[in-house]
Structure formats: structure tokens, C-alpha cells
Amino acid sequence: MGSGKATIVDIAKKLGISKSTVSRALSDHHSIGLRTKMRVKQLAAELNYEPDQTAIFFKQRKTFLIGVILPSLSINFFSSILSGIEDIAYEKNYTLLLGQSRDDEEREKKIVETMKNHRVDGMLISISKNTSDYSHFELLKKNKIPVVFFDRIPQMPEIHYIASKLESGMIEAVNFLVKRGHKIIGLINGPEKLPASKERYDAYIKALQNNRIKINESLVVHSDITVDGNNEAMKKILALKKRPTAVIAFNDYVAMDAIHYAKRHKVKVNKDISFVSFANEAICDYMDHPPLASIEQFPYEQGVKATETLLQLLQKGGEKDDQIFHNILLPSQLVVRVTK
Amino acid sequence: MGSGKATIVDIAKKLGISKSTVSRALSDHHSIGLRTKMRVKQLAAELNYEPDQTAIFFKQRKTFLIGVILPSLSINFFSSILSGIEDIAYEKNYTLLLGQSRDDEEREKKIVETMKNHRVDGMLISISKNTSDYSHFELLKKNKIPVVFFDRIPQMPEIHYIASKLESGMIEAVNFLVKRGHKIIGLINGPEKLPASKERYDAYIKALQNNRIKINESLVVHSDITVDGNNEAMKKILALKKRPTAVIAFNDYVAMDAIHYAKRHKVKVNKDISFVSFANEAICDYMDHPPLASIEQFPYEQGVKATETLLQLLQKGGEKDDQIFHNILLPSQLVVRVTK
DNA sequence: CTGTTAGCGCCTTCAC
DNA sequence: GTGAAGGCGCTAACAG
Numbered sequence: 001m002g003s004g005k006a007t008i009v010d011i012a013k014k015l016g017i018s019k020s021t022v023s024r025a026l027s028d029h030h031s032i033g034l035r036t037k038m039r040v041k042q043l044a045a046e047l048n049y050e051p052d053q054t055a056i057f058f059k060q061r062k063t064f065l066i067g068v069i070l071p072s073l074s075i076n077f078f079s080s081i082l083s084g085i086e087d088i089a090y091e092k093n094y095t096l097l098l099g100q101s102r103d104d105e106e107r108e109k110k111i112v113e114t115m116k117n118h119r120v121d122g123m124l125i126s127i128s129k130n131t132s133d134y135s136h137f138e139l140l141k142k143n144k145i146p147v148v149f150f151d152r153i154p155q156m157p158e159i160h161y162i163a164s165k166l167e168s169g170m171i172e173a174v175n176f177l178v179k180r181g182h183k184i185i186g187l188i189n190g191p192e193k194l195p196a197s198k199e200r201y202d203a204y205i206k207a208l209q210n211n212r213i214k215i216n217e218s219l220v221v222h223s224d225i226t227v228d229g230n231n232e233a234m235k236k237i238l239a240l241k242k243r244p245t246a247v248i249a250f251n252d253y254v255a256m257d258a259i260h261y262a263k264r265h266k267v268k269v270n271k272d273i274s275f276v277s278f279a280n281e282a283i284c285d286y287m288d289h290p291p292l293a294s295i296e297q298f299p300y301e302q303g304v305k306a307t308e309t310l311l312q313l314l315q316k317g318g319e320k321d322d323q324i325f326h327n328i329l330l331p332s333q334l335v336v337r338v339t340k
Numbered sequence: 341m342g343s344g345k346a347t348i349v350d351i352a353k354k355l356g357i358s359k360s361t362v363s364r365a366l367s368d369h370h371s372i373g374l375r376t377k378m379r380v381k382q383l384a385a386e387l388n389y390e391p392d393q394t395a396i397f398f399k400q401r402k403t404f405l406i407g408v409i410l411p412s413l414s415i416n417f418f419s420s421i422l423s424g425i426e427d428i429a430y431e432k433n434y435t436l437l438l439g440q441s442r443d444d445e446e447r448e449k450k451i452v453e454t455m456k457n458h459r460v461d462g463m464l465i466s467i468s469k470n471t472s473d474y475s476h477f478e479l480l481k482k483n484k485i486p487v488v489f490f491d492r493i494p495q496m497p498e499i500h501y502i503a504s505k506l507e508s509g510m511i512e513a514v515n516f517l518v519k520r521g522h523k524i525i526g527l528i529n530g531p532e533k534l535p536a537s538k539e540r541y542d543a544y545i546k547a548l549q550n551n552r553i554k555i556n557e558s559l560v561v562h563s564d565i566t567v568d569g570n571n572e573a574m575k576k577i578l579a580l581k582k583r584p585t586a587v588i589a590f591n592d593y594v595a596m597d598a599i600h601y602a603k604r605h606k607v608k609v610n611k612d613i614s615f616v617s618f619a620n621e622a623i624c625d626y627m628d629h630p631p632l633a634s635i636e637q638f639p640y641e642q643g644v645k646a647t648e649t650l651l652q653l654l655q656k657g658g659e660k661d662d663q664i665f666h667n668i669l670l671p672s673q674l675v676v677r678v679t680k
Numbered sequence: 681c682t683g684t685t686a687g688c689g690c691c692t693t694c695a696c
Numbered sequence: 697g698t699g700a701a702g703g704c705g706c707t708a709a710c711a712g
Binding site for chain 1 (some may be wrong): 689690
């Protein structure tokens with residue numbers, strides 16, 4: 001019977017009218033007799049007619065597709081962002097094309113290429129850790145495909161991006177600790193070269209200065225964010241002659257490893273040493289000794305915001321507002337977990 | 341300059357040859373002079389020529405798009421599956437169209453419709469909890485769009501699916517507990533109507549019988565999988581005159597809530613009552629008293645397998661093997677976490 | 681080896 | 697109110 005294969009021409013023939021009439025009837029064009037409209041729609045339904053979007057997209061040069069590239073789906077933070085992206089896209093009748101770069105520059109480039117070929121209307125990208133060459137992004141710009149970057153932003157001029165501002169959260173975190181009497185506050189940071197680490201470090205320094213606490217570089221240790229690295233980092237902290245009474249960790253996982261390590265070494269968690277970290281993972285609630293507080297970065301909201309920004313760009317695609325670049329930094333926020 | 345706008349016709353004109361020659365040269369058709377090929381490719385590069393996939397797809401009736409629908413991206417299990425799907429799809433040069441149903445039947449239907457309109461070559465679907473009407477899936481079948489269902493399978497005849505077989509894991513779990521001397525084993529199951537619950541229940545019964553342990557229905561309680569529900573369920577367990585010495589939970593989150601509750605009620609976890617659960621979430625490792633073991637369902641591998649199956653279907657699209665349906669049940673496996 | 685011709689399914693002037 | 701014709705960019709018979 002070939003359902004799903006019916007075309008406007010088939011309908012036209014069976015009705016003895018022209019295909020243009022059918023086309024118009026289907027899209028409720030005025031100037032088509034009500035009677036004709038009915039007959040067309042009726043038959044279309046019977047024949048299980050389905051407009052071929054590929055044909056329509058092809059004609060209209062618009063696909064309602066948004067390409068999304070992120071480093072990994074296995075990381076909670078990113079799948080939360082993706083969830084936010086999908087919700088907004090769905091709402092606005094856009095569909096997502098998805099790709100994960102796996103932090104591989106080549107793969108990222110290939111995905112960009114593929115999505116460009118699929119003629120996505122726009123893209124949302126969080127770049128790979130290892131991407132240093134930005135030619136693929138330049139290409140998108142040349143092709144006038146709007147891009148909004150999120151979380152991991154390339155160092156390029158004239159781009160749109162959304163990210164979360166860690167500074168606000170870090171400052172809240174330090175203030176929180178100081179208010180509770182802590183004067184020696186350590187930092188287990190991530191890999192030194194990571195921008196996210198530098199941002200934390202800078203904010204940490206600033207926050208301490210705000211509180212007139214003098215900086216002690218030995219209180220800052222780095223971890224490669226593996227379990228071993230985290231243990232190693234905590235080991236360094238514990239080895240200090242003057243141990244900190246509070247430690248801020250790169251994220252909740254780092255904190256949990258550090259806490260684990262500390263407990264094994266007879267440290268009373270959140271008593272001898274208090275912990276605060278980033279991400280506000282829900283699972284911490286299940287721990288006996290979770291970090292006291294965590295800095296929430298609202299990934300879902302970041303996804304929402306990024307998508308809304310892109311859609312806005314798609315709206316005024318024609319207008320000559322090409323000069324305006326959206327650079328949005330959403331504030332992060334300290335969430336206190338234990339209030340004992 | 342209009343880059344990204346150059347077409348094969350432009351190239352043909354500038355070179356004074358026909359567009360079909362250009363087309364062939366570009367796709368490395370044999371029977372095209374090396375010289376011509378070079379000239380064409382050279383100019384194409386200069387003009388920043390980009391083939392318009394929408395046109396190609398339109399012509400070839402093939403999009404290299406795979407539609408993926410899952411209930412939610414915020415659930416770890418599903419984003420792991422998606423990760424597996426993406427890896428294979430990428431490898432085979434397919435791109436993913438993504439949609440989350442949010443367990444809403446209407447939304448699921450709309451997404452199916454959209455993806456069908458986008459002319460996806462095939463689909464991978466895990467159905468919404470609340471989907472009872474399958475007309476949208478029937479439609480896909482009529483349109484000859486191959487579908488492979490995963491994890492959450494509709495009750496339909498003649499479908500392809502991949503799921504994990506909980507029975508094997510449950511049997512291992514019970515055996516594990518019995519071997520450690522447990523004779524009274526409780527079950528905190530999920531919502532009664534859920535197939536996943538029934539499957540667990542059936543396997544639980546079977547496993548007990550295998551071990552000649554007599555069934556006691558009061559040892560089986562249900563939870564709606566909310567925190568409150570989980571607490572409520574554990575409360576019921578603790579209220580039993582004859583408390584179980586071991587409890588199998590619907591998944592790790594349920595287990596963690598139950599453990600939490602038990603601890604608050606002076607139960608010595610994994611001593612008075614031992615816990616085993618499903619999912620093998622990595623985060624359990626950070627807990628002081630995690631479930632002793634967890635049944636791993638290998639979501640990433642499920643995603644891989646589902647995608648491979650679909651691609652296989654896409655291969656022999658024409659052949660008349662329509663009779664063969666792939667019903668794959670991947671075994672689940674008990675992973676022992678604590679071996680003290 | 682290369683050119684010619686025909687569409688793919690739809691929308692859109694331009695006529696009537 | 698409706699029909700005829702053309703074309704989007706590309707591929708693929710069918711001819712040379």
C-alpha cells in the first residue's frame with residue numbers, strides 16, 4: 001500500500017486537481033475553497049500523507065535543527081545542561097543534533113563539519129579540553145551559523161557564550177567558612193592549566209583578601225581529579241605543619257575522595273577539618289559526612305539560557321545586529337547542606 | 341563573497357564543464373579524468389564549496405540520522421546508554437536526533453512525529469512510563485522506519501529490542517546472600533505496575549526457590565521510589581516481627597535511602613541488615629555503608645548493542661528479512677562492592 | 681571520459 | 697479560487 005509514500009501529486013491526481021492547490025489547501029492558504037480544503041485534507045488523512053520535511057527544508061533553507069556538541073554525556077554536569085537544552089528546544093519546535101567530542105579535537109571538528117552539512121540552524125557548543133585550533137568555529141561564523149558556547153568557552157573574540165561565574169560562589173564559600181571561625185582555609189584545586197582551576201584560584205585569593213586573611217600558597221594543592229590524585233592532594237594537606245581547619249575542593253567528587261582519605265587518617269570530618277566544594281551533587285546527601293556546603297552552578301539553567309540565547313539569535317537572523325555579542329555569566333551560589 | 345553558497349553549478353560554469361562532471365569529480369567517481377578531478381577540487385576549495393546535505397538527503401532518501409528518544413537525560417542510566425549510542429553512531433557516520441519524553445505520552449508522540457518528518461533512517465526508543473497507546477510506533481512500522489527499543493520495551497509483537505535481563509543478576513544476588521548465611525531476605529521493590537518491578541519480583545521468587553527458602557510475602561514491600569516512599573518502605577521492613585537480615589533494593593538510590601533510614605533507627609547496616617541493590621552507581625563507593633553489592637546492568641553496553649542492531653537493520657534495508665526480530669537480553673551481573 | 685536530461689517533493693510566482 | 701510552470705542542489709540513468 002506504500003503508506004508514508006503518498007505525495008501531494010498523488011492527492012492531486014486522485015482528486016483531479018493540481019498539486020499547487022493541494023499544497024495550498026494543506027497549509028490552509030486562504031483563497032482556497034472550503035470545500036476543496038476539506039476534500040484534500042480528508043484524502044490526505046486517508047492516504048496517510050506525511051509532508052516530507054527534507055523536501056521542505058531543502059526548499060526553505062531552514063531545518064529547525066540545533067547542533068549540540070559537548071565533551072561527554074557521562075558527566076552529570078553536561079547531561080544536566082543537555083536536559084535543559086532539550087526542554088527549551090522542544091518547546092520551540094526545534095530538534096537537537098547531538099555529538100560528544102570526548103575531548104578530542106579531531107572528533108570535535110568532524111562533528112562540526114557533519115552538523116554544518118546537515119544545515120543546522122544554529123549550534124550550542126562546549127569545547128573539548130584539547131582544542132587549541134579554532135578554525136572550525138571560524139568556518140561556522142563564515143557560514144553564518146550562529147553559535148552559542150557554554151561552560152567551556154574558546155578564547156576567541158566576538159562570540160556568544162554562557163558560563164557560570166565561579167567567583168560569586170567561591171566568595172560566599174569563604175565568607176561562610178570565615179563566619180564559622182575558620183582562619184586557615186585550604187584549596188584542593190584541579191589541574192593547574194585548566195581555566196576552571198585558575199578561576200577558582202583567583203576567586204579564592206580575592207575572597208581571602210576580602211576577609212583580610214593572609215595568603216599562604218602552601219595551602220593550595222593541585223589534583224588531576226583522579227581518585228589517586230585526590231588522595232595525594234589530601235595527603236599533602238594533612239602533611240602541613242599548620243593544617244587548615246577548612247578545605248575547599250574543586251568539586252564534590254574531589255571532596256568526597258578527600259573526606260574519605262581524611263577519615264582513614266583519623267581526621268574528624270567537618271570538625272577537625274570542614275569541607276566545602278563545587279557542583280552540589282545530590283548524592284552527597286547520602287553521605288555520612290558530606291561537605292558542609294557546595295557551590296551550585298545550575299547546569300540545567302545554563303542549558304536553558306544558552307538555548308534561549310541561540311533561539312533569540314535565530315529570530316533576528318536577518319537583522320544587522322551582528323555587532324552585539326551575548327556574554328552571559330550566571331552567578332554560582334553556595335548551598336549549605338548541613339546546618340548543625 | 342557568499343561563502344557556503346557556492347554550488348556545483350557555479351563550479352561547472354567557471355570551469356566550462358557540466359555540473360554532473362563536477363558532481364562526479366567531487367565524489368571521486370572513477371571514469372573522471374584525474375586532471376578534471378584536480379581542477380574541480382581545486383576550485384571547490386577556493387570557492388569554499390560545501391555540499392548541501394539537505395539536497396543530497398532529499399535526493400537519496402537517506403539522512404544518516406538516527407532518532408533517539410528516552411524518558412530523561414537527568415537519569416544517569418539513560419545518559420550512559422546515550423553515551424554508548426553516540427559512540428557507535430559517530431563511528432559509523434550517523435548523527436543523532438535527540439528527544440526526551442519526560443515520561444509524557446503526548447510529548448513522546450510529538451517527538452516521534454517530528455523525527456519521522458525529519459526522515460530519520462531509524463530510531464532507538466525507550467518508552468515513557470505512561471505510554472499505553474502504541475499507535476505512533478505502529479506508524480513507524482508502516483513507514484518502514486526501523487526501530488530498536490531499549491530498556492523500556494512496549495508490549496507489542498514483532499519488535500526489535502535490547503534490554504538487560506535482571507533475572508541473572510537477581511539470582512546471583514540471592515545466592516550471594518545465602519552463601520553469607522542469610523535466610524530471611526527482604527525486597528524493597530518499585531511501583532507494582534512497573535514491568536521492571538515484576539521482573540525483579542519474579543526473579544526474587546525464583547532465586548529463593550532455587551535455594552529452598554520458603555517465600556514470605558510480607559518481606560516484599562513496594563516503594564514509589566521517592567525519598568519518602570523509600571523511607572516508608574524501610575519502615576515497613578523494620579516493623580516486621582521477624583526482620584530480614586538482608587534486603588535487596590530496587591536500585592542504589594532506594595538502597596541508600598533505606599540505609600539512611602535504617603541507620604537513623606539504630607540498625608547496624610550490613611551487620612544487622614545487609615543490603616544489595618541494582619545499578620551499581622559509582623557514587624556508592626563514597627558512602628560509609630554502601631550496599632554490599634549491586635547488580636550492574638551495563639547501560640553503556642546496552643546503548644552500543646542497540647545501535648549496532650539498528651545499523652545492522654539499516655544495512656539490509658531492502659532484503660526481505662523482515663520476519664526476523666532481534667530480541668536481545670543482556671545479562672546483568674552482581675558486582676560485589678565490599679568483601680570484608 | 682563527459683554532457684544531457686530528468687526528476688526527488690514541495691512551494692511560489694504568474695497567469696487565468 | 698485554481699492551474700501551469702519553474703526551480704531549490706544534487707544525483708543518476710542514458711547517451712555519446
